[in-house]
Amino acid sequence: MTLLLTGANGQLGTLIKKHLTERGAAFVVGSRTPSPDGRVVDFADPAGMEQAFAGVTTLILISTSGGDRVTLHGNAVTAAKKAGVRHIIYTSVTDAPTSPLALAADHKATEEAIVDSGIAYTFLRNNMYHENYTGQLAHADGTFLTSAGSGLLASAARDDFALAAAVVATTPGHENTAYELTGSTAWTFDTFAELVAEISGEPFVHKSIPAEDLRAGYIAAGLPPEAADLYTDIHVHIERGALAEVRPDLEKLIGRPATPVADAIRAALGK
Numbered sequence: 001m002t003l004l005l006t007g008a009n010g011q012l013g014t015l016i017k018k019h020l021t022e023r024g025a026a027f028v029v030g031s032r033t034p035s036p037d038g039r040v041v042d043f044a045d046p047a048g049m050e051q052a053f054a055g056v057t058t059l060i061l062i063s064t065s066g067g068d069r070v071t072l073h074g075n076a077v078t079a080a081k082k083a084g085v086r087h088i089i090y091t092s093v094t095d096a097p098t099s100p101l102a103l104a105a106d107h108k109a110t111e112e113a114i115v116d117s118g119i120a121y122t123f124l125r126n127n128m129y130h131e132n133y134t135g136q137l138a139h140a141d142g143t144f145l146t147s148a149g150s151g152l153l154a155s156a157a158r159d160d161f162a163l164a165a166a167v168v169a170t171t172p173g174h175e176n177t178a179y180e181l182t183g184s185t186a187w188t189f190d191t192f193a194e195l196v197a198e199i200s201g202e203p204f205v206h207k208s209i210p211a212e213d214l215r216a217g218y219i220a221a222g223l224p225p226e227a228a229d230l231y232t233d234i235h236v237h238i239e240r241g242a243l244a245e246v247r248p249d250l251e252k253l254i255g256r257p258a259t260p261v262a263d264a265i266r267a268a269l270g271k
Helices: 011-022 046-052 069-083 104-117 158-170 189-200 211-220 225-239 249-254 261-269
Strands: 003-005 028-031 038-040 058-061 087-093 120-126 143-146 177-181 205-208
Touching: 003 011, 011 028, 011 158, 038 046, 046 069, 058 069, 058 158, 069 104, 087 104, 087 158, 104 120, 120 158, 143 189, 143 211, 158 177, 158 249, 177 249, 189 205, 189 261, 211 225
Parallel strands: 003 028, 003 058, 028 038, 058 087, 087 120, 120 177, 143 205
Antiparallel strands: none
């Protein structure tokens, strides 16, 4: 079996690579940047991908973070089919087929393309990463702004999701399965702020503001309008409960409870 990991130099890919190595897996790395020990995998280059996927039996397809993702992912699936890939492990999002999040539409389309290809699949439907929020602490200035109200969020650490991907890639029995991967508990941003204040020893509060004001703040901070829309939409749907449900799949795959958000806060604050 030849295993290839796309996006191997990205934040999630780097962690999956670490866990595959720790598990003693033999694998090939793929990225847009050429490297001596890897293959060039550019989702915008179908012919190049078909070449890169030659001899690959299992493909970990990490979703790209920009561009026309439906087309780019579709290119990867088509190339995988032409190259004879037998199993695609795809990093998707919570409840992709039915989720109201704007973010989910591209993932739903990609899942459908994989199913239609006839290649065996495993969908890793990841909830949000803790790091999406702890990464903002350095710029929060004592107040964390959202439009999430008191909505619950069942996030987990990026490393937990990476370990789950490595487990699926190195153990049998995951074909044609969708895993809903969430944290072991759900939390609100009020709780998040209380934890930050407790861990840092400094005042810290959460303030939920109207979605249009949050979007305007993102734009003022330099985010492109498309990204501002996407991030705002996520907050709006957190308030509505779209990411609140805790599922057992992540714990079962990694063999332990998911990393608590408090641990991610400590790591971000260096505490």
